[in-house]
Amino acid sequence: xxxxxxxxxxxxxxxxxxxxxxxxxxxxxxxxxxxxxxxxxxxxxxxxxxxxxxxxxxxxxxxxxxxxxxxxxxxxxxxxxxxxxxxxxxxxxxxxxxxxxxxxxxxxxxxxxxxxxxxxxxxxxxxxxxxxxxxxxxxxx
Numbered sequence: 001x002x003x004x005x006x007x008x009x010x011x012x013x014x015x016x017x018x019x020x021x022x023x024x025x026x027x028x029x030x031x032x033x034x035x036x037x038x039x040x041x042x043x044x045x046x047x048x049x050x051x052x053x054x055x056x057x058x059x060x061x062x063x064x065x066x067x068x069x070x071x072x073x074x075x076x077x078x079x080x081x082x083x084x085x086x087x088x089x090x091x092x093x094x095x096x097x098x099x100x101x102x103x104x105x106x107x108x109x110x111x112x113x114x115x116x117x118x119x120x121x122x123x124x125x126x127x128x129x130x131x132x133x134x135x136x137x138x139x140x141x
Contacts (some may be wrong), residue, residue, distance in 0.1 A: 029060075066120060077123035081115040084122075088114075 033041065045055035088111045089103075096103045 025057075073120075073123050073127055076126060077119040080122045080126065081119040084115045084118070085111055 041056070042052055045052045048055055050058070089108065092107055092111065093103050
């Protein structure tokens with residue numbers, strides 16, 4: 001008894017899978033939502049003009065990329081925020097004192113919020129610049 005010829009390639013003859021080709025999304029993530037949560041997420045995706053999958057992917061990647069890659073980046077972010085806050089507080093206090101005014105608590109909160117908003121982005125840039133200059137100096141040698 002002979003084996004019938006199949007009109008399509010068998011598994012071993014099949015072309016390489018998508019995951020071997022760069023740029024193809026081949027992995028999935030599943031989660032469970034309540035009906036209310038699902039409706040909320042769907043409405044947000046629709047209002048952004050995106051499909052649900054596209055919105056979820058973009059939102060997840062954005063959140064993942066906002067987080068520091070390693071503890072050194074987080075420490076650098078905090079040091080940068082502290083430096084920014086101190087310099088701005090000293091400057092603002094001196095400016096207000098020269099005008100015979102007091103530094104208002106709202107000004108202090110605003111300076112803190114500005115530091116917190118920018119610290120991760122600044123730390124990431126400082127590290128990227130440092131690594132680029134380190135690579136460039138290695139190539140020059």
